[in-house]
Amino acid sequence: MDYEEGSYASSAVCDVLDFTCYEDLMGKTSPMELSVIPNADEQQQEIYQPLKVYLRVRPFSKAELESNESQDCVIIENPETVTLQAPKESFTMKNSEKGIGQSVHQFTFTKVFGPETTQSDFFEGTMKEIVKAYIDGANGLVFSYGVTNAGKTFTIQGSPKDGGILPRSLDMIFHHIRGRQYLKMNFKPYLSNDVKKLDVTQVKQEEIIKAAVLASLKEDTEDTLKSTIQSESLCILESVSSSSCTSASLPSDPLVEDSILLDANGTKHQRTQSSVWVSFCEIYNEYVYDLMDVLAISKYQKRKVLKICEDQGGNSYIKDLKWINVQSTEEACKILKIGNKNRSLACTRMNQHSSRSHGIFSVRLLRLSDEAEPRILGVSEMSLCDLAGSERCNKTQTFGDRLKEAGNINNSLFILGKCIAALKQKQNPNVKHSYIPFRESKLTRLFQPFFCGKGKACMIVNVNQCASTHSETLHVMKFSATAKQELLKTTENLKKTLVAERQSKLLLEVQIRKEMAEAMFQQLLETEETWSKRLEDMRESYEEKLENKFEMYKEAIKKHAYMCAMEQIEDHYVPIEEFIVEQEKVEVDFI
Numbered sequence: 352m353d354y355e356e357g358s359y360a361s362s363a364v365c366d367v368l369d370f371t372c373y374e375d376l377m378g379k380t381s382p383m384e385l386s387v388i389p390n391a392d393e394q395q396q397e398i399y400q401p402l403k404v405y406l407r408v409r410p411f412s413k414a415e416l417e418s419n420e421s422q423d424c425v426i427i428e429n430p431e432t433v434t435l436q437a438p439k440e441s442f443t444m445k446n447s448e449k450g451i452g453q454s455v456h457q458f459t460f461t462k463v464f465g466p467e468t469t470q471s472d473f474f475e476g477t478m479k480e481i482v483k484a485y486i487d488g489a490n491g492l493v494f495s496y497g498v499t500n501a502g503k504t505f506t507i508q509g510s511p512k513d514g515g516i517l518p519r520s521l522d523m524i525f526h527h528i529r530g531r532q533y534l535k536m537n538f539k540p541y542l543s544n545d546v547k548k549l550d551v552t553q554v555k556q557e558e559i560i561k562a563a564v565l566a567s568l569k570e571d572t573e574d575t576l577k578s579t580i581q582s583e584s585l586c587i588l589e590s591v592s593s594s595s596c597t598s599a600s601l602p603s604d605p606l607v608e609d610s611i612l613l614d615a616n617g618t619k620h621q622r623t624q625s626s627v628w629v630s631f632c633e634i635y636n637e638y639v640y641d642l643m644d645v646l647a648i649s650k651y652q653k654r655k656v657l658k659i660c661e662d663q664g665g666n667s668y669i670k671d672l673k674w675i676n677v678q679s680t681e682e683a684c685k686i687l688k689i690g691n692k693n694r695s696l697a698c699t700r701m702n703q704h705s706s707r708s709h710g711i712f713s714v715r716l717l718r719l720s721d722e723a724e725p726r727i728l729g730v731s732e733m734s735l736c737d738l739a740g741s742e743r744c745n746k747t748q749t750f751g752d753r754l755k756e757a758g759n760i761n762n763s764l765f766i767l768g769k770c771i772a773a774l775k776q777k778q779n780p781n782v783k784h785s786y787i788p789f790r791e792s793k794l795t796r797l798f799q800p801f802f803c804g805k806g807k808a809c810m811i812v813n814v815n816q817c818a819s820t821h822s823e824t825l826h827v828m829k830f831s832a833t834a835k836q837e838l839l840k841t842t843e844n845l846k847k848t849l850v851a852e853r854q855s856k857l858l859l860e861v862q863i864r865k866e867m868a869e870a871m872f873q874q875l876l877e878t879e880e881t882w883s884k885r886l887e888d889m890r891e892s893y894e895e896k897l898e899n900k901f902e903m904y905k906e907a908i909k910k911h912a913y914m915c916a917m918e919q920i921e922d923h924y925v926p927i928e929e930f931i932v933e934q935e936k937v938e939v940d941f942i
């Protein structure tokens with residue numbers, strides 16, 4: 352099977368996100384910013400952090416391996432890059448052999464998790480940081496995206512023995528608040544990030560609603576479910592008027608005499624307790640439905656459409672969405688299971704596929720002071736949003752309801768992409784800020800605060816490696832990952848230009864060094880010549896001076912010798928008269 356390309360969500364969707372991830376390809380470390388740091392100060396200073404996009408590739412099943420699904424369609428090049436290769440017999444491959452289109456596409460992600468990745472490794476590598484910040488008071492949002500059978504449920508929910516990111520996140524939250532859990536239900540999430548205090552009757556009502564919701568899990572058929580809900584709802588109504596319907600007994604509130612703790616350094620700390628509430632809803636065809644609305648899942652009841660409203664601060668929230676107090680991971684997972692069941696029941700009724708709606712599971716953590724009359728210290732929210740996939744929108748099916756569905760999915764994904772891209776621009780002080788179209792889809796309207804920097808956000812992309820779903824996988828990658836082929840080419844060209852630039856710079860440097868060496872050598876030669884000349888001159892001048900001195904000495908010696916000789920002559924001088932007398936004397940003696 353090979354779906355024709357271009358029959359999916361509008362290519363503009365891809366363009367928007369391609370642009371987003373293009374930065375990744377260029378090796379930038381902070382391509383996207385959507386969050387504030389935990390414990391942000393009161394002015395909610397916007398300190399952005401990147402929107403991380405993780406890819407998880409699931410392993411082949413035995414059946415897939417037997418049916419020749421393994422054709423090296425997904426190749427993990429390195430921890431950030433994957434290559435998608437069209438199956439051998441596909442139209443894409445045949446066309447590309449004829450020179451029409453591309454059969455190979457490459458995408459980069461914040462991190463790629465291969466088929467061997469364990470649930471624990473995946474949680475550690477993706478969610479842990481978000482949950483840590485969430486516990487510290489920051490909001491968290493996780494989008495998951497992928498076609499049917501790509502491994503979304505496995506990644507988010509996992510199995511009872513090997514939980515996915517949601518039960519692991521819940522475990523981390525409950526582990527963190529262990530011993531400090533506020534078990535009463537009299538403080539409840541309200542509006543977007545507010546808390547309201549309930550009176551005794553309202554608390555009772557909460558307990559009964561929770562019991563009714565949880566009871567729905569036990570019922571297998573729609574009819575029995577209906578009767579249970581009817582009796583439970585009766586009970587709710589009765590309890591509201593007479594408080595006769597008892598709830599499960601709750602542990603009493605721990606008695607705390609002093610709400611201030613002193614640490615070893617004598618620093619004061621406020622003792623806190625926490626309360627956890629969850630909700631589960633879906634957005635289908637731009638309508639919001641509560642998946643905890645157990646009354647509406649019967650065949651005969653129309654589902655109630657919920658409205659997205661804004662509080663005084665302009666923050667969006669879903670009006671009348673049920674928030675259920677949960678006191679353990681198990682309880683929260685039951686809510687998830689009930690929501691899943693209601694989602695698939697609704698889908699069956701509407702002949703719709705579950706992956707055609709956006710499912711949103713949210714957890715609100717209320718922090719209260721630990722004292723007899725607790726005060727609200729803060730609220731943080733973490734939402735896991737399972738995005739609708741735009742698969743199966745090929746031409747043969749795009750009419751009637753499916754056309755409307757496809758249009759709405761495309762539109763909301765398109766707006767999501769536009770919001771992300773606009774925020775990307777917002778980070779760049781040199782680029783003129785453009786209008787961010789949050790209000791143009793329910794999804795972006797709901798998560799507007801995240802796009803304004805109030806929370807940590809990430810996207811998880813699930814894909815399988817099957818040859819038969821190659822086109823769908825390619826589409827998912829194009830939406831969520833980094834680049835289309837054109838962008839890849841641009842990047843490749845830019846990389847080549849960069850390499851060429853570097854090479855020319857290197858050559859220039861070599862040339863400059865050579866010229867400098869030559870100039871220095873020349874200078875050395877000239878210096879040597881000058882010095883040789885100077886030495887020669889000096890030698891000549893010394894020789895001349897020596898010569899002169901030598902002459903001087905010669906003269907002096909000559910003079911000295913003459914003087915000595917003269918002195919000697921003087922010493923031995925005999926006047927001639929004496930000499931003659933003497934001579935005559937000698938001659939006489941001789942005779």
Ligand SMILES: Nc1ncnc2c1ncn2[C@@H]1O[C@H](COP(=O)(O)OP(=O)(O)OP(=O)(O)O)[C@@H](O)[C@H]1O
Binds near residue numbers: 410497504
């Ligand atoms: N990482 C994984 N390791 C082992 N098996 C996996 C992994 N991911 C998914 N699977 C298996 O692949 C199959 C499809 O996964 P899953 O049901 O999670 O897909 P999905 O995307 O949620 O599909 P749908 O949208 O139809 O619910 C399941 O049998 C699941 O157990």
